[in-house]
Amino acid sequence: MKLVIIGNGIAGNQVAFDVRKKDKNAEIVILSAENVPEYDPCSLPYYLGGECRHADVFRRKPGDYAASSIDLVYDSQVLSIDPESKTVTTRTGENISYDTLVLAHGGDLFIPPIPGIDNQGVFSCKQLAETEKLAAHNGRSAVVIGSGAIGIEAAEALKRKGYAVYVIELMDWILPSLFDEATAGRLETELTGYGIHVFTKEKVIKIKGAGTVTAVVTNLRTIDCDTVVVATGVVPGTALARTAGIDTGRGIQVNRQLQTSVPDIYACGDCVETIDACTGETAMFQLKHNAIEQAQVVARNITGEPARYLGAYAFARAHFFSTHAATFGKTQRATDCILGDKRIIEREDGKNYLRVVLLNNQIVGGQAIGTFADGLGLLIGAMWRKDDIMEIAAKMRKTPKGGAVHSWPMLRLGNLLGF
Amino acid sequence: MIACSMKHHGRIDPGLSRVDVIRLTPQELDVPVICMACDIAPCIKVCPMNARIRQANGTVVTDADVCIGCRACVYICPVGSPKINPHTGKTMTCDMCQGETEPWCVAACRQEGALKMCTDGAISKNSARQAADRSRKTYPRK
């Protein structure tokens, strides 16, 4: 069998090495648009901020591929797929045939159509090469466009490097898809406390500069700067699949075996559209743990072990300087369009904050800052089990002092929820 | 906890222990919290630095050289087991004292006998169920 994998990211590598473990004879080729072994995009902000070494971002060494007889081909961005003749064509003009193809080319940075965005001094931190350029850049004042997780991590990194940092967010509050206003507001206060300027409900209109960035103009102000970081989100890479006639929606569409509409072509990672493991709804979470789990399912199916993907889950942390927060499941805003009995449990203790989103007495999401976050895993467990929270509250009232081993998890959960 | 901090840090400091005992004040209950070394460990997958490493003895530990102390592993853990080293801000979890004949906490508790080292398969599903049944009889659910 000849297995060709498009993309040398988290998902692509997981497929390649998992298949190799089970099949010693398969011919495995990874086509990479970049020229380095697998690295972890999640580590990039910490390399940028000097919290880890350049070497620490890599998940594999160049020699690992040869040792597992995996052919990693650099600088081979795939431009087209022909499912009829089972070949792919790379940027270098090479045609490569396959028996089984895996699409693991992740997502693309969304570049908003802002005048001046191609000026020098405009960077991103999605890929290693871009991040290296930003790390080598000697600027003093940076504007980060977008306040998603990547934007906030980039802002922290640049602040650590001594930049004056401004974060611009179009939506009502920072980290808008991960946190509700009450949580995000507290995080914004923390960010501001570290000297990072945050402007929400503001739109970047243009990036000024004749060749090199000099300022960013929003609908409300002009900020002088020599550095701009674009962090306006990652969109799933669907163009390659779409032009090959593979079904796509917001991402590449797959069945529970993670096969695309063409049976010999599988897809996994940031490029696919999947379902939420808890609710069964369509999901586009684009997170590392989902990429790994999807790739494991693809590898099992390719090696003849039937495997069904159970779905993706939303879990993200927000961590900067000494602020620690995390979120899982749905935000309150995400439940706005769902019918049912909705309630919020809130707890506050100084800077520590907990917010749990309930739908019909079941936990569907939660956000926490500080010490409350340390028990977030208990809430995630309750969400998976679909625990009835009212029942837990009632049991908590009746539980005698002491308490048996089997009730420890429930007692911890009840205590966290303040019952 | 004293034995654990002695083993890993050479001093008596419960704050440096990898096994934790948390106090649930309303129930007047002390609950032990310890890394379960999950077979499919979520902490390994969510760590942005790939610092959570499975060791030869099956335990999962933090590589403190690369950990940035983001606490993702704490938040995703079903029991919240990774502990924060108060001096470095990095996480630490039980390694079953890899390399020793038995974990130090077990040795320290020999007299009381509350901790025992069980080998794979030593606890059958049946005996675990029986223990749970006993516990439920003592503290009925309703």
Ligand SMILES: Cc1cc2nc3c(=O)[nH]c(=O)nc-3n(C[C@H](O)[C@H](O)[C@H](O)COP(=O)(O)OP(=O)(O)OC[C@H]3O[C@@H](n4cnc5c(N)ncnc54)[C@H](O)[C@@H]3O)c2cc1C
């Ligand atoms: C800065 C940053 C921080 C992040 N932090 C977190 C976090 O804390 N937690 C979390 O869960 N997730 C985080 N993520 C998201 C996480 O990195 C992704 O979900 C994960 O990398 C997805 O893996 P993937 O293999 O699908 O895609 P990627 O890892 O992006 O890999 C795709 C690969 O395909 C290559 N490629 C693209 N097109 C082609 C082509 N046509 N031909 C050949 N190769 C191609 C790319 O060069 C790339 O190497 C972060 C992402 C970034 C950018």
Ligand code: SF4
């Ligand atoms: S605290 Fe350290 S070990 Fe835990 S997820 Fe963060 S970097 Fe990884």
